[in-house]
Structures are given as C-alpha cells and as structure tokens.
Amino acid sequence: MVNITDSWFTVKQIDNKTFAISEFGHWEKVHSFLLIGEEKAVLIDTGLGIDNIQRITDQLTSLPIIVLTTHVHWDHIGSHGEFKNIYVHKDEEDWLINGIKKLPIEQIRKDVSRDITIPTPETFTPDTYKPFQGNPTGLLNDGDEIEIGSRKLTIYHTPGHSPGHISIFDNSKGYLFTGDLLYDETPIYAFFPTTNPVELVQSLEKISNIPNVTKIYGGHNTLGLDSVLLKEVKNAVKELREQDLVRFGTGIHKFKGFSVQF
Template identity: 40%
Template sequence: MDDWFTVEKIDDATYAISEYKHWEETHCYLLNGRYSSLLIDTGLGVGNIKKVVDNLTNLPIKVVTTHVHWDHIGGHKYFDNIGVYETEKDWINTNFPIPLSVVKMNLLKEPCEFPKEFDSEQYQIYQGQISFLLHENDVISLGDRNIKVIHTPGHSPGHICFHEIERNYLYSGDLIYEGTLDAFYPSTNPYQFMNSVKKVKELAVKKVLPAHHMLHISPDLIYDIDKGFTELYESGKLVQGNGLYQFGKFNIHI
C-alpha cells in the first residue's frame, strides 16, 4: 500500500482515499457495487492512486470528476474509463483554465514530504480524452447502488456533486467542506455558488463526504454555509474581489 495515501472505511463498501500529507488534504471516494466500482476524483496525481484502488476492488472501475481542477484530476492518467460534466469537457481535453505555473505554485506552496518517485519539475496538469459525459440528473448504477449527478456550479462552471440515493450520502466536492470555499478565480461565480448550496440543502442528506480537509463533518454545515452566503448576498458583499469572510468552521473567499 502506498503510504502517500490514507484509506478510511466509510461503510463496508465505501472508502475515502486521502492525501493528508499535502496542505490540500484531498479526499477521493471509492464506491464498490455489485457489478462495478465508482471512483469519485483522483486527487493530486503525485502518487499512484490506482495501486490503492486495486487493493480495494477487483471490479471494473469508472472514474467520475466533481470538477476539472488540478487537485481532482491528477490521477486520471492511471485510468481509461473517465467521465466529466458536459460543461467542462474542453477543460480536460485541451483548454485547462489555470496556467501550469500557477498550479505548481499551489502544489508546492507549503512544505510537503512527497513520494520519493515524484519529480515536481516533471509535473503536468492532466489533459486527455474522456470516455463519457455527465449531465444533470444522470444516475450512475453500480448494480445495487445508484448515484445521481447534481449540477452545482459556482466553484467552477461544471462542478457537480453526487447524491447516493439509497444511503443519502452527498459527495460534495468543493461545494461543502470545512475550510476556505473559493469563488475568487475568474472562472468562478459566487452567486452561482450560493444557489448551488441552496440546491443541495433541499436534499435528504445523512452524510456529507467532502473533497478536502476534515473528513467527518455534519450535514448541518450545508445550512451554515447557506446562511453565510445569504448574509453576504443580502448585504451586497457577494461580489468577486471583496476578499475573505470568516464564518467559524468555514471561510468564503470571493
């Protein structure tokens, strides 16, 4: 087992695969079903996540992407059955919106004990062909598990969450987590971000599984984040360039 990754069991058929050694503390999720497995995001790409996944399932693996940002698609290079939301298909093929120099600056901005085989000079943003497109309300079936696509733009135009219908799990990507919620990049939209939070607030969610930082968070955080965005909107502050606002367990950067 690669010691770059930490594996934590969510339930008997669901695993979080995390990169706690890096400041981003990314989480990817492996869902094992009756006939196939689903991997939600693949992390930074500095370690081989497929080696970890292969120790957890021998079923066919489908990879899906919460959004096409460097810290969520890095390990896509190890897989050949990959899906992204329709709005961001060009980002993953030819037109990633953030320069490599900015990505590397983010990757290396805090001290980190990277895997010994990793060479930051050779690091590249994943760009490649995808196997299928995801759309609003698509349902991915694993045989005994059904995962619905929820379009939640704001952090990026094609950001999506995945709602597992039977378990009422929300795989929330960069929409809901404890930490700084980013809506300050040119490709982000704080107003859409707010509306996406309101959208997932309407779901019956028993467990939120975020893409960064604290793994075990309360579904009540959805309501807290909604309140934070609403306060900024109603006070006229929900405008890009206004800076960082702190709300206890989370911040909003616009």
C-alpha cells in the same frame, strides 16, 4: 475492516463499501472516494497525481471502476490517466481535453510542490509535473443517475468554483460528495477569474435543499461533516444575498462550520 498502510495515501473505511483515499502529506489535504456497488465501482476524483491512486483502488476492489470528476482542477484529476472510464460534466469537457483555463503551468507546479510534510515518491518531479489531459469516456448532466448495482448516484450540477463542478449524492447511504463546493477549515474559493460568486451561492442553496443527507464529504480538510451544516449553508446564502456580498472583491465571509472567499 480493511487496513491499508501506504507511504503516501491514507485510507479510511467509511462503511463496508465506501472508502476515503486521502493525501494528508500535502497542504491541500485532498480526498478521493471509492464507492463499491455490486456490479461496478465509482471513484470520485483521482487526487493530486503525486503518486498513483490506482495502487490503492486495486487493493480495495476488482470491479470495473468509473471515475466521476467533481471538477477539472489539477488536484482532483492527478491519476485520471490510470483509468479507462472517465466522466466529466459537459461544461468542463474542453478543460479536460485542452487544459485548465487561466491557470499557468508555473503556478500549478508551484502549488503541487509546496508545503509537503512526508516523503514523495521518486517518480514525482515537480519541474515536469503536468495535469492530465485527454478525452472523457462520457459527459455528465444535472440530474443524471449512475447505477452501479444496488447503489444509485445522482449528479447535481453545482457550478461556481468552476463551470462544470458537480456534487454527487449517494441515494443508498445519504452521503453527499461536494468536491470544492463545500468543506471546512479553509475558505471555499470563488475569487479567481474562472469562478462565479453568483453561481456558487446558487449551488450552495441547491445542495442545502437535498433531502435525506446523512453525511457531507468535501474534497479537502476534515473528512466527513455532519449534515446539520446544510442548515448553516441555507442561512449563509440568505445573509450573503441580503448584505449584497455575492460578488468579486468582498473578501472572506465566515459562517458556522465553513467560509467563502469572493
């Protein structure tokens, strides 16, 4: 069992080749995930960028790392600049290169610096904080398969929270990594200009039909949700459509285990 004590990150070993790297000292409670194969490793998202997540991945593996970006929002691309191989869905290539659309830097700096409960590193300066921008190594599409040696990951395009949002299914373990499409405690966001309520509900329906899911790992809050939640998701999709709620301005809709805000 790996035991890493760190001043900013919390590391939890999910199994002998899978690790959650969490930032519980920030109100977002962001999770990134390291999946180790026999030939390569995959890092799903790189966190807030308040501190350098590479410090943790270097302690967990010496294999070459591929970064798979669930979506190009500041809280998931914070340490992208520390890695050579970065992949993003084709619909958010422009966001990664030219910046996140319709989100002012003033708002980002306000959000990254508020409600922090543990000391931040001296290198973190909110006033000059800027999300990563750069060219990706490659682009992802729906249905792509990533082989890392005795471990195959399937890419699902799941837009709604953002245009190029993806979910990632680990076929060998049954783990479904849902980024900001599905998590608990706080609402899933689909109420700001770059979101799409219709696409979000379509994406929720899409993941609810993925077979052999054993565990759900969202990008925020509780670490590891029971796969039975996908049944609740299926019911929620039906209810939202039948009640004509899938549109901007209808508010927060609560279901058993999760909620959505349009």
